Amino acid sequence: MYSKINYTLVGLFVLLFTILAFAFAFWLAKYGFEEKYDYYYLYFTEPVDGLTMDSTVKLKGVDVGKVSRIEIDPTNVERIRVKIRLKAGTPIVKGMYALLKLQGITGLSYVQIEGGKKGAPRLTAPEGQIPVIPTHPSLLHRLSESAPKFLDKLQHTADGLNKLFSQHNQQQLTKILNNTAEATGKAVAVENRLITLSDEFNRTLAHFDRRSAQLVDSVDQVTDTLQKKLPPLMDHVDEAGRNIADLARGIDRRLKRGEYDLRKMIRPIQIDIKELSYSYQELAEDLKNLSRHPSSLIFGAGSPPKGPGE
Numbered sequence: 001m002y003s004k005i006n007y008t009l010v011g012l013f014v015l016l017f018t019i020l021a022f023a024f025a026f027w028l029a030k031y032g033f034e035e036k037y038d039y040y041y042l043y044f045t046e047p048v049d050g051l052t053m054d055s056t057v058k059l060k061g062v063d064v065g066k067v068s069r070i071e072i073d074p075t076n077v078e079r080i081r082v083k084i085r086l087k088a089g090t091p092i093v094k095g096m097y098a099l100l101k102l103q104g105i106t107g108l109s110y111v112q113i114e115g116g117k118k119g120a121p122r123l124t125a126p127e128g129q130i131p132v133i134p135t136h137p138s139l140l141h142r143l144s145e146s147a148p149k150f151l152d153k154l155q156h157t158a159d160g161l162n163k164l165f166s167q168h169n170q171q172q173l174t175k176i177l178n179n180t181a182e183a184t185g186k187a188v189a190v191e192n193r194l195i196t197l198s199d200e201f202n203r204t205l206a207h208f209d210r211r212s213a214q215l216v217d218s219v220d221q222v223t224d225t226l227q228k229k230l231p232p233l234m235d236h237v238d239e240a241g242r243n244i245a246d247l248a249r250g251i252d253r254r255l256k257r258g259e260y261d262l263r264k265m266i267r268p269i270q271i272d273i274k275e276l277s278y279s280y281q282e283l284a285e286d287l288k289n290l291s292r293h294p295s296s297l298i299f300g301a302g303s304p305p306k307g308p309g310e
Contacts, residue, residue: 037065037085040123041132042098042111043073044080046141050109051100057084057111064090067111083130084111092133093120100138 048070057065065086073079086092096116100109113133125131137145163169 036088038088038090038092039068039083039085039130040092041130042082042084042135043132044082044100044135045078046100046137048080048082048100048109050102050107051082051111052108055108055110056103057086057113059086059090059092059113061112064113082111091116092123092131093117094123095120096123097134097136099136100141102140 051067051070053067053070055067056063057067065084067082068085069081069083071081071083073081092113093116096113098111098113101112102108103110123131123133
């Protein structure tokens with residue numbers, strides 16, 4: 001009795017478990033595998049070391065899909081075609097590009113999609129074809145490509161440095177440095193000499209200023225003295241001139257009254273007296289000019305004023 005009941009319960013439990021398992025499988029098949037993807041092709045001309053099936057695809061750092069296939073391009077053996085699947089609706093627009101990046105220090109690679117601008121149109125392909133996302137060389141590939149050129153330039157630079165620092169150039173450089181040091185020493189000596197000459201010139205200029213001031217004072221004193229002494233002297237000169245003129249006229253009258261012998265004797269003296277009279281007149285005129293312009297005694301007489309029409 002009890003055995004029959006136990007077998008019946010076990011049978012019911014197994015039947016129920018089977019029904020539930022089929023129901024779960026049906027649900028999983030209907031709803032769990034209905035996720036849709038967008039597929040794109042990538043073409044690389046560089047090695048894809050570290051890239052494997054199911055490698056991650058990132059859009060600006062965000063996981064958006066996986067690598068679904070890696071193969072040689074059937075139309076070009078120099079290229080590698082990588083097929084990726086992205087979550088449906090992932091915004092892939094024109095202007096975006098893909099490149100390979102290393103994933104830490106594991107040696108594995110992943111696909112990074114970058115670029116694109118806001119408002120750019122979606123990347124599409126003709127009906128029945130898969131869109132192609134352009135690719136850029138990876139950093140490692142760019143370094144490997146530029147390394148030989150860099151090494152060549154480095155070698156060229158090293159050769160140039162060897163030529164620059166050759167024994168001959170070192171001797172020339174030493175000579176240039178010695179000449180520069182010598183020229184610098186001479187420049188310092190010239191500078192010191194110029195400083196000395198400048199000091200001497202300043203002292204000479206100061207001495208000249210003092211002498212000029214003393215000369216001006218002396219001229220002023222001479223001018224004051226002449227202005228004080230010249231008027232009396234001019235009066236005496238005028239009086240002496242008048243006396244001489246009177247003497248000359250008196251001698252002339254006596255001669256005209258018939259003193260012929262005396263005329264012969266006095267004639268040379270008369271001529272000397274007349275010349276003396278003229279000299280006294282010129283002296284008087286010079287003294288008058290000197291009285292009007294005392295500074296001409298020091299600096300000389302100025303140019304006479306021009307007459308009309310000159």
